[in-house]
Amino acid sequence: MSLTKKARADMPESKCPADFDFFDEEVLNCPYEFYQQLQEQAPVYNLPGTNIFMVSRHSDVKQLLKDTTTFSNNFTHLLQGPEPAPEVTAIYQKAWQPVDTMITADPPRHKTYRTLVNKVFNAARVNAMEDYMREIAHELIDGFIERGECDFIREFTTPLPVYVIADQLGVPRDDLRDFKTWSDAFARRLSQLATPEEQIEDAENIVAFQYYFANMCEKRRKHPQDDMITDLVTTKIADPDTGVHRSLSMEELQSLLQQLMVAGNETTTSAITGGMLSLLQNPGQLKELQDKPGSIANAVEEILRMESPSAGMWRVVKKDCEIHGVHVPKDSLLMLRYHAANRDRALFQHPNDLDIGRKNAGDHIAFGQGIHFCPGAMLARKEMVVAFSALLSRLDNIQIDASQSDLAYWPNIVLRGLKGLHITFEKRVQA
Ligand code: HEM
Structure with a gap:
């Protein structure tokens, strides 16, 4: 039986993955239909004109994360992007060169650094931060509550994780002024969408970050304190190549500090911002959370599932393989799409x-899985619970100020974050 031309024309248009350009700003902003087509028709999809294979099903992403021999995290060359201009290279040469520690390291090298970070970033230290986190959240709310409106990203979700991680590391609050700028420079470098002028600006900021931390490490070596930088500079590791016990080199310290500083900021900011937007778009659920704050922990898992601020991660294919009948040649890239x-x-x-x-909700893999599972997951979860508890206990009748909010997501392949969210509210009258 075949359909007449008229009947076909009346049918809703059915799409296929090739109808979408993943790199298109609109698709990156709202990729859900694309994800569904991928999951139904092409779970391992070679993005046209590239050597990138996008993996979109939950079960496949989980499975592939286990095979660290075939799928490597050593994607340093991708982070560096296309050959930079000589001015940019000259700026980076003034500082410490990148080495592979956690995110870009494979076993057995990865284990050396990860064991160290797990020890330094321990549960006791994170648990002990809770009161301090609450204090910061309330202080930030104090800063805008009388106005009945705020730029939610600038005044709340950006400073909160920066203050928290800086405190964990042992960076004084007075020095935080430049942190956001440095952190943005790393994120923009990662997005590879910077203009030549911006690349120079980013390089200068990244080098400034390195000098600041080098100085900080020296101070802590001389005057140890109870913080993570002190732990990192005083600890010994077994050299991943020779096995000799030694202190971390400045290159290794810079690499670890960059990851701890940057990985946590943008992602936590995006998770809280996106979560707030979702709640504002679902006022019934927002009201339910205000009435039953005990549900906030599960709501945070649901928000992490929906937002997945670390939207996708790269893996480099080390040998020819076949996934779901799709031939994936050696040296291709997998885009493990956590968001999908x-x-x-x-x-x-x-x-x-x-x-x-x-x-x-907790079955999401927003923090990845396996050996690279996010070491900041416990901290991020705690920050999110504290943030929503503080906000919902003090603000009422929260609304989106559409005239000042840009509710689109930044066009970034790996990180997903909302551009702008302005809110209005009333002070909550405590019962
Ligand atoms: C909502 C917030 C966060 C999200 C969604 C998130 C997500 C992720 C994901 C998906 C990975 C795995 C990457 C892979 O598969 O290769 C990861 C790794 C990592 N995350 Fe997070 N993260 C968050 C917060 C944080 C925080 C607060 C920190 C630190 C303060 C942090 C530090 C790191 C580091 C260092 C790695 C690399 C670990 C390794 O390779 O062994 N993250 N994160």
Whole structure:
């Protein structure tokens, strides 16, 4: 039986992955239909004209994360981007050169650094931060509550994680002025969308970050304190190549500090901002959370699932292989799409709807899985719970100020964050 031309024309247009350009700003902003087509028709999809294979199903991403021999995290060359202009290279040469520690290291090298970070970033230290986090959240709210409106990203979600991680590391508050600028420079370098002028600006900021931390490390070597930088400069590791016990080199320290400083800021900011937007778009659920703050921990898992601020991660394919019948040649890149996996219908019903009571919200893989599982997950979760608890206990009738909010997401392939969210509110009258 075949359809007449008229009947076909009346049918809703059915799309396929090739109808979408992943790098297009609109698709990056709202990729959900693309994800669904991928999951149904091409779970391992070679993005046209590239050597990138996008993996979108939850079960596949989880499975591939286990095979660290075939799929390597050594994607340093991608982070560096295309050959920079000589001026940019000259600026980077003034400082310490990159070495592979956590995110770009494979076993057995990865284990050396990861064991160290797990020790330094321990649960006791993170748990001990809770009161301090609450204090910061309330202080930030004090800064805008009388106005009845705020630039939510600038005044709340950006400073909160920066203050928290800086305190964990042992950076004095007075020195935080430049942190956001430095952190943005790393994120923009990662996005590889910087103009030549911006590349120079980013290089200068990254070098300034390195000098600041080199100075900080020297201070802590001389005058140890109870903080992470002191732990990092005083600890000994077994050299990953020779096994000789030694202190971390300045290159290694810079690499670890950069990851701890940068990985946590943008992602936590985006998770809280995106979560607030979702709640404002679902006022019934927002009200439910205000009435039952005990549900905030599960709501945070649901927000992490929906937002997945670390939207995708690279893996370099070390040998020819076949995934779902698709031949993936050596040296190709896998884009493990955490954001798509967390909206996979095979696991999450109505995946594009917020459901703060979702029973399996915690099955998301927003923090990755396996040996590279996010070491900041506990800290980020705690910050999110503290942030929403403080906000919902003090603000009422929260609304989006559409005239001042840019509710689009930045066009970035690996990090997902909202451009702008302005809110209005009333002070909550405590019962
Ligand atoms: C909501 C907030 C966060 C999200 C969504 C997130 C997400 C992720 C993901 C998906 C990975 C795995 C990358 C891979 O598969 O290769 C990762 C790794 C990592 N994260 Fe996070 N992260 C968050 C917060 C933080 C914080 C607060 C810190 C530190 C203060 C942090 C530090 C790191 C580091 C150092 C790695 C690399 C670990 C390794 O390679 O062994 N993250 N994160």
